[in-house]
Amino acid sequence: MNAPPRPLLPPGLYLLCDDTVRVDMPLVLKAERMLAGGARVVQLRMKRTPVREALSVAREVVRLCRRAGAVCLLNDRVDLALLADADGVHVGDEDLPAEAARALLGPGRLVGVTVRDAEGARAAREAGADYVGVGPVFGTTTKQVPAPVLGLEGLARVVTDSPLPVVGIGGVGLENVGRVAASGAHGAAVVSDVLLAQDLAERVRLLTAAFERGRVGG
Ligand SMILES: Cc1ncc(COP(=O)(O)OP(=O)(O)O)c(N)n1
Numbered sequence: 001m002n003a004p005p006r007p008l009l010p011p012g013l014y015l016l017c018d019d020t021v022r023v024d025m026p027l028v029l030k031a032e033r034m035l036a037g038g039a040r041v042v043q044l045r046m047k048r049t050p051v052r053e054a055l056s057v058a059r060e061v062v063r064l065c066r067r068a069g070a071v072c073l074l075n076d077r078v079d080l081a082l083l084a085d086a087d088g089v090h091v092g093d094e095d096l097p098a099e100a101a102r103a104l105l106g107p108g109r110l111v112g113v114t115v116r117d118a119e120g121a122r123a124a125r126e127a128g129a130d131y132v133g134v135g136p137v138f139g140t141t142t143k144q145v146p147a148p149v150l151g152l153e154g155l156a157r158v159v160t161d162s163p164l165p166v167v168g169i170g171g172v173g174l175e176n177v178g179r180v181a182a183s184g185a186h187g188a189a190v191v192s193d194v195l196l197a198q199d200l201a202e203r204v205r206l207l208t209a210a211f212e213r214g215r216v217g218g
């Protein structure tokens with residue numbers, strides 16, 4: 001019998017439910033507000049949550065995403081993704097290599113990989129990745145990234161030459177998400193612009209609409 005096909009990464013806004021920004025708000029509440037705003041992709045990024053709590057949060061956020069019809073990915077942690085039955089993982093240079101993530105996850109889940117250029121995207125595809133995260137597109141204070149800011153032209157170059165869908169990340173917010181979409185990126189990943197908003201759900205709606213306008217050239 002054929003294995004079930006893995007979910008495709010929905011295009012558009014890609015949200016990071018992150019424990020390093022707005023630390024006073026519980027992760028599950030962040031996810032609930034994002035989903036209330038129509039989030040289709042949620043990456044759970046837990047850098048400072050103790051591992052037992054992280055597993056319990058992952059299980060709850062996967063449940064919420066599934067109920068809302070959204071894809072839930074775990075940042076870094078293939079073990080937590082499997083235990084929580086998440087839709088996949090996102091890994092970078094300091095995490096398990098993409099081949100290892102794919103080997104552990106099997107063919108039915110998504111693997112996203114951080115790359116800096118189209119050559120990295122080609123290697124990611126060889127390693128079994130489904131999409132690539134590319135950045136920083138703009139300056140950001142959320143993470144110290146050991147790579148230069150790409151800008152929109154740099155992002156567009158990677159998009160043109162990448163064999164995999166590209167998600168732009170780093171400094172993406174309401175004032176520039178339309179231009180990220182117009183670059184041809186499959187998705188735009190956002191951390192602080194949503195998490196620091198007073199009304200997270202409303203910010204997600206605004207960002208989603210702005211991405212869509214940018215995608216169609218509006
Ligand atoms: C969509 C997306 N793209 C890139 C990253 C960065 O991943 P990584 O390089 O592993 O850095 P950390 O997020 O683990 O600090 C991402 N998380 N998501």
Ligand SMILES: Cc1ncsc1CCOP(=O)(O)O
Nearest residue numbers: 140142143170171190191192
């Ligand atoms: C995790 C990560 N990887 C590259 S930039 C970044 C952080 C992006 O955060 P923000 O959307 O707040 O700029």
Ligand SMILES: [Mg+2]
Nearest residue numbers: 076091092095
């Ligand atoms: Mg990582």
